[in-house]
Amino acid sequence: MKLKIALFGLLTAAIAIPALAQKAPEAPGGKYAKEAEQMFRSSFRTDNPKYWMSRLDQDDTMKTCGTYRDNPPRKVGEQIEKANRTTIRYPVDGKLIGDWKEGEKLAAVGTGGHIGFIQPDPAGRVRGGNCYACHELAKKELAYGTIGPSLHNFSKLRGTSDDIIKYAYDKIYNSNAFSACTNMPRFGLLNWLTPEQITHIVAFLVDPESPVNKD
Amino acid sequence: MIQRFIRTLVGMAVATAVIGSVSAQDSKVADELAKYREALADGNPADLLEVKGEGLWAEKRGPKNASLEQCDLGLGPGKLDGAYAQLPKYFKDTNKVMDVESRLVHCMVSLQGFKQEEVTKQWFSRPGKESDIEALVTFIGAKSNGKPINVPATHPEEAKMAKMGEYIFYRRSGPQDFSCSICHGQEGKRIRLQELGNLTTKDGAGFAMKTWPSYRVSQGAVWTMQRRLIDCMRQARWPEPNYLADSIIALETYLQKTATGTVMETPGIKR
Incomplete structure (x- = not known):
């Protein structure tokens, strides 16, 4: 009996040690993570409006992504993607393609949503998708970022099937449904863009008449 | 002083001409920006602030009518050469890790007798409203020009x-x-078109940290590291942390530690 236990222990160790060797890097903050969270939270004025402070709240996706430095093991990534897939909501009329001209405008706008006392956005400032901050889209816009992949010729390369249209919509609505901990915001889930606005950006990507696919 | 001012004006005129010719093409933009920085390097408006800071450092001010010349920024009272480059660090007298700004404010309170709320009210400048802290930090920073950043964080x-x-x-x-x-x-x-540094590497963090405080052309003002980081949070659409908040000092410590070994080039000049 004792021998069995000893063997079991040895076997466990043999399996566990290589697993430990491959362990992901330490979570940011190490043993001070909890204290760091408290310190961060207490860094703000106590008379800040509640909705400002709510922007410091983290959902499970944010927390888990931070812990893994945005590079979670595949198993964890799959869980994050699965949970995020269930969040996607569609426009009431079910139409996923809007007006590409509206989408073109939204793709260029990088303002909106700044709060605080120093340099907040004026009330009613349009929130854009700011797609150009990270993606190449229409050829004529040269001031594009490279954090995300080029989306130039989006539907020329991928076609305009229902699947592609739905993919584009879903990806913008909740990027983490496809790649956990991506740098891309979850525009729909976090109410940055409305479902209708997302359909305009989908049109900007997919419509054959859109400058994304024209030049 | 007047010579410096003229140099600055000439530098700004050259810079404006260079900005005007910036092409939208990526590599060209980077080249032009480099040229533009070079053109400005000889006439950085931050030089003016540095001179002002030097004056403020030595001037007897505050309820205690004292200068800041006995301020200990980590290398001993009044020792300024290389002081900025070794901050943030732990200070025994306050039992706190302090950055250059929190330490400076500590000196203004303890040596000169100012009230903290009063002295930090204008912690950054606005058009028509100058900031003593900005000037003093620019002066202190410049005293580390050419010195390697040294924040091993061993304590x-x-x-x-x-x-x-x-x-x-x-x-x-x-x-x-x-x-x-x-x-x-x-x-x-x-x-x-803005290139982004990888702040998790020595090269990236070094490139970012070595030029602060920095004159920001787009803002028409010198920004301190506190100002820089608090504005990053604004851009992330979060509320602004308080000036001198520990979370900002923590970020500075992380970045300076990562950047350690990089030679300072300050005051800098940026977009």
Whole structure:
């Protein structure tokens, strides 16, 4: 009996040690993570409006992504993607393609949503998708970022099937449904863009008449 | 002083001409920006602030009618050469890890008798409203020009602060899922045309940290590191942390630790 236990222990160790060797890097903050969270939270004025402070709240996706430095093991990534897939909501009329001209405008706008006392956005400032901050889209816009992949010729390369249209919509609505901990915001889930606005950006990507696919 | 001012004016005129000719093509933009920085390097408007800071440092001010010349920024009272480059660090007298700004304010309170609220009211300048802190930090920073950044964070409190800064660096929240790492955690990326440094590496953090405080052309003002980081949080669509908040000092400690060994080139000049 004792021998069995000893063997079991040895076997466990043999399996566990290589697993430990491959362990992901330490979570940011190490043993001070909890204290760091408290310190961060207490860094703000106590008379800040509640909705400002709510922007410091983290959902499970944010927390888990931070812990893994945005590079979670595949198993964890799959869980994050699965949970995020269930969040996607569609426009009431079910139409996923809007007006590409509206989408073109939204793709260029990088303002909106700044709060605080120093340099907040004026009330009613349009929130854009700011797609150009990270993606190449229409050829004529040269001031594009490279954090995300080029989306130039989006539907020329991928076609305009229902699947592609739905993919584009879903990806913008909740990027983490496809790649956990991506740098891309979850525009729909976090109410940055409305479902209708997302359909305009989908049109900007997919419509054959859109400058994304024209030049 | 007047000579410096003329140099600055000439530098700004050249810069304006260069900005005017900036092409939208990527590599060209980078080249032009480099040229533009070069043109400005000889006439950085921050030079004016540095001179002002030098005056403020030596001037007897405040309820105690004292200068800041006995202020200990970590190398001993009045020792300024290289002081900026070794901050933030742990100070025994306050039992705190302090950055250059929190230490400076500490000196203004303890040596000159100012009230902290009073002295930090204008912690950054606005058009028509100058900031003593900006001027003093520019002066103190310039005294580290040519010195390597040296924040090994070997004291347990410093090591802890660096770790807490790392935690904040990767922490995601807000309506855009942002963290510092989203834009500053990888190599060779751009936001629009702005090149982004990878602040998790020595090269990236060094390139970023060595030029602060820095004159920002787009803002028409010198920005301190506190100002820089608090504005990053604004851009992440979070509320602004308080001036001198520990979370900002933690981020600074993390970044300076990562940048350690990089030679300072300050005051800098940036977009």
